[in-house]
Amino acid sequence: MNKVHFDKHRCKGCGMCVLFCPQKILRMSADLNDQGFSYPEVSDPDRCTACGMCFRMCPDCAIQVDKEGVKTSDKKETTDVME
Amino acid sequence: MLTLKRTDVLTDACTHYCPGCGHGIAHRLVAEVIEELGIREKTIGIAPVGCAVLMYDYFNCDMTECAHGRPPAMATGIKRIQPDKIVFTYQGDGDLAAIGTAETIHAANRGENITVIFINNAIYGMTGGQMAPTTLTGMRSTTSQDGRGEHGEGPPLKVCELLSTLDGVCYLERTAVSTPKDVIATKRAIKKAFQNQIDGKGFSLVEVLSMCPTDWKLSTVQSVDFVNNEMKEAFPLGVYKDKG
Structure with a gap:
């Protein structure tokens, strides 16, 4: 699942x-959180498409996105890690 | 499975930037480009004075700190002594366009083979929101309380347009980090600026329009709108020079 x-x-x-x-x-x-800020939650995980927009816009690199069912040939950037 | 995650070129330290600041996004893009080009072991970064003064704590490559406004001069020295190293400076508008204008223009005019990342948030962030050279006409700050331009401050300084007249410059592009599309374009521009240096093509500068919610006295959403509606109008995005 994404x-x-x-x-x-x-x-x-x-x-x-x-x-x-x-x-x-x-x-x-x-x-x-410990710093006194509210933090994001996913309200409907099933609808996540793992587009990575949240990852790209997060100024604190606090987000990791896992996308299922992607082939190695779909890899666009070398910093996208295949596991 | 494909994973988008934090690059190892950034350290695990939490940044000191305010919530919604564009510096964090720009840091990630520079770090990802360094990783993708495989140049981490030979990269030397130069931190400015300004909000990004502590950026040497956030990068896992060789970093140095320099007097206010002088990163292009220091980069010139480092690059000339060690031409095999990749040298980049990361500067704000107070550093690059105010106190460091002379160093910037002369390094560009000499065509030094360095990469400059210029973060333009139209205000002095670290010192508390004073007017910067790039503050927009009519924009209020603690030192232009009636709006810039009312008391002879002049219009904002457009660095890309200014430098585009110099023969020594190889590549100039203005981008933003206020939408996902702009973030992707910024990464491409930064990658090109680093590639130019690897290829020995000369001076490359990427100007990044960035959010400063704290000193603009706006919310995150409002500051994103401010970049998209006001700043992009005063500072048009695009490639200003590309010698190829």
Whole structure:
């Protein structure tokens, strides 16, 4: 399954990922992290397409995106890691 | 499975930048380009004075810090002594376009084979929101409270247009980090600027329009809109010079 991982300790709660998610499935948490910021959560994980927009717009590199079913030939950038 | 994740060229340190600041995105793009080109072991970065003054803590390559505005001069020295190294400077508008204007123009005019990443957020961030040379006409800051231009401050300084008249310059492009499309374009521009240096083509500068929600006194969403609507109008995006 496509999956977005948030490193909530690194997050500063700017909300760029929520703003740019094309599927609009992200929301800010009610809880606060250690730094005192609310952090993003996925409200509907099944609808995530792993497009990587949140990863690209996160100023704190707090997001990792796993995309299932991708062939090595689909790799666009060498920093995209195949596992 | 395909994974998009943080590159090893960035350290694990949390940055000190404000929420919504564009520096973090620009750092990631520079780090990814260094990884993709496989030049981490021979790259020397030069940190500016300004918000990015602590960037040597965030990069896993050789970094140095330099007097305010002087990174192009220091890069000139490093590159001439060690021509096999890849030297880049990362500067804000106060560093590159105010106190360091002379160093920038002369390094560009000499055609030094270096890469300059110029972050333009139209304000002095670290010192608390004073007017920068790149502050937009009519924009309020703590030192232009009636809006720039009302008291003889003049119009904003357009660095790409200014440098495009110099023969020594190889590549100039202005991009932004306010939308995913712009972020992808910025990465391509930064990669080209580094490739130019590897190929020995000469001075390359990428100007990146960036958000400063704290000193603009705006929310993240409003600051993204400000870049897209106001800054892109005053500073048109595009390639200003490309000698190929």
